[in-house]
Amino acid sequence: MRIVHLFAGLFFLNSLIAQDFRTDSALVDVQTIKNPVTEELKFVNYLITNSQYNDALFVLEKLQEDNLQISSSQFDSIYFYTGWVNYFNKRFGKAITSFEKVSKETDLYYNSRYYAAFCYAYTQNFNAAWDVLTNLDISQKEELKEFHNFQLACVALLKRDLKIFEEYAAMFKFSNYNYAKEEEQLLTYYKDISSAKHKSGFLAALISAVIPGMGKFYAGYKGLPFGALFTTLPLAAVAVETFIKGGLLSPQFIILGSLFTVFYIGNIWGSALSVNAIKKEIYAEINYNILFDMHIPLRRTFE
Amino acid sequence: MICIFHYAGRSNNPPFQKADSLVKVGELNWALMEYERIIYATTDNAERTLALLKKSECYVLLQDLKSAEKNLQRIFFSGLSDSLQYVARYNSAFYSYLNKNYNQSISELVMIDNFLPDSIKISSYILYALVLNENREWDNAKEKLVKWTDYNYSNQPQKRDSLINVINKLYHPKNYPKYKNPEKAHLYSSFVPGLGQAYSGYFADAAFSAIMQLTGIGVAAYGILVAKYYVTGFVLGYGIFQRFYMAGTKRAEFLANKHNHVSARKYNDCIKDFLLQLPQ
Incomplete structure (x- = not known):
């Protein structure tokens, strides 16, 4: 009887082992059958890496049109890649829409949020960029903390919120290769912005009224004033001569005096506006540099 | 006109069937992607080159000559047969010529001239002459045309001589445009x-x-x-x-x-x- 039990036991064990093997081989089969969506996503990744953005977009659109079974994580990848392609093609509005569709459940969530923040910043929507970054919970992502801090500092500087920037800059460690240099650069821009002297448009206009063109020199346009001076002064001399020779009501004086007046007043008005214009030019250049330094670490960190 | 597609006969090649049929029905953007899929999947450089050539042809049909030219710059020439190398370089030179990128075109034609046998490279001399004309190198252009005529009409001396006469007349230094400094x-x-x-x-x-x-x-x-x-x-x-x-x-x-x-x-x-x- 024992022998019968032993055989029965052995048979049962054998059948269990055989069943296990069958399960293993079935698993292997499932793994070797390639998922068409995953394969297409690998292809999309290749296309983006090789700068074939239009082809990548075509594949992504087709993936959503075809009636394939797409899992939620695959949808996340599709949204992320779509955002990425649009970002590379500088269609930032569309990129933001796609990046914001990526769900929290995927690892691409953090990438997509940082890219979305950058796209907002690039389109001058600094408050939206700030909101995206501040709403991002990185408590579980220790490795992103310094990077997150750097990105917030960039947006704070773009917003010209120097106090907030100082808070984040105080936490710079200058240790991560991906953005140590950019952290230093950011401090330089901060110094440029905070040390920029406030210039008065009224004072520029007043200086130009005394010496034509010199208001622009005061505003910061070092070459322009002499051009204005050499146009206005001869016209002034002409107006004076026609006044002396022809009198106040002579047609020569009325025509040439009016011409001088137009140039003279135009020059004063131009000097008043030039203070704001040069400020905009300098700020635009600084913003461009900040965005550049915000963008490079983003690519280094997530590619 | 002087564009050549020596590889057109290979469209029965299985990997190309889908993309080629898309071109035939005018689905060019889709075809572009399918050619790129071949480039992605293949390990054979000749097949890759062929796909790149066909992709460029698609760009030409879409009247995007810049992309056609840029696309061919992705070709790796090592290990390619002489005839495929010729087609790749020739088409690259041709698209550069159409894009008025004459120096780039000349650099491809120089490669054909220096590294391919006479029987193959001689066909490129008409295009070579056209590009040299644009660079005002008329003496060199004439030299290429005379060589082309000599080679192609070596069995018909009368026709060869008459053609060379026409070339000599056209390229007489007196006819060269007078350059103003x-x-x-x-x-x-x-x-x-x-x-x-x-x-x-x-x-x-x-x-x-x-x-x-x-x-x-x-x-x-x-x-x-x-x-x-x-x-x-x-x-x-x-x-x-x-x-x-x-x-x-x-x-x-x-x-x-x-x-x-x-x-x-x-x-x-x-x-x-x-x-x-x-x-x-």
Whole structure:
């Protein structure tokens, strides 16, 4: 009887082992059958890496049109890649829409949020960029903390919120290769912005009224004033001569005096506006540099 | 016209069937992607090159010559057969030529000329001549055409001689466009108003420039000597003279360049018409 039990036991064990093997081989089969969506996503990744953005977009659109079974994580990848392609093609509005569709459940969530923040910043929507970054919970992502801090500092500087920037800059460690240099650069821009002297448009206009063109020199346009001076002064001399020779009501004086007046007043008005214009030019250049330094670490960190 | 698709016969090749059929039904953007899929999947450089060539052909059908040219710059030439290497380089040179990227086109044609056998490279000489014409290297272009004629008509001496006669006439140095030096034109106009424009062959421009500068001097003379408005006369007269003097020198330089472009274009178009009638 024992022998019968032993055989029965052995048979049962054998059948269990055989069943296990069958399960293993079935698993292997499932793994070797390639998922068409995953394969297409690998292809999309290749296309983006090789700068074939239009082809990548075509594949992504087709993936959503075809009636394939797409899992939620695959949808996340599709949204992320779509955002990425649009970002590379500088269609930032569309990129933001796609990046914001990526769900929290995927690892691409953090990438997509940082890219979305950058796209907002690039389109001058600094408050939206700030909101995206501040709403991002990185408590579980220790490795992103310094990077997150750097990105917030960039947006704070773009917003010209120097106090907030100082808070984040105080936490710079200058240790991560991906953005140590950019952290230093950011401090330089901060110094440029905070040390920029406030210039008065009224004072520029007043200086130009005394010496034509010199208001622009005061505003910061070092070459322009002499051009204005050499146009206005001869016209002034002409107006004076026609006044002396022809009198106040002579047609020569009325025509040439009016011409001088137009140039003279135009020059004063131009000097008043030039203070704001040069400020905009300098700020635009600084913003461009900040965005550049915000963008490079983003690519280094997530590619 | 002189574009060649030697690889067209390979469209029965299985990996290309889908993409080729998409081209046939006009789904060009989809076909572009399918050719790229072949490039992605294949480990065979010849197949990859073929896909790149076909992708560029698609871009041409989409009238995107820049992308067609850029796409062919992705080709790796190592290990390719002479004939495939020829087609790849030739098409690359051809697209560069169409994009007026003449130096790039020449660099591809030089590679064909230096590294491929005579029997293959000789077919590129018509395109080579066309590109050299655009670079104003007419003597070199003539040399290529004579070689092409010698090779293709070696069994028909009469036809060869008559063609070489035509080539010699077309490329006679007396027929070469007369080059006007833009710097000289600038210099001439600096000394004599309108002379630079006249040197470039634009006499109406020359007359207008001279008249306006003389008007400036006239206004100054009238103001100072007749009306006794010394400052006004000087400022207005000098203002008019100075504007037209500066503009005149720049215009003379521009017109010399325009003359060079127009005459070279006229001459090259005439040769191009002749070359395109030759059997390829």
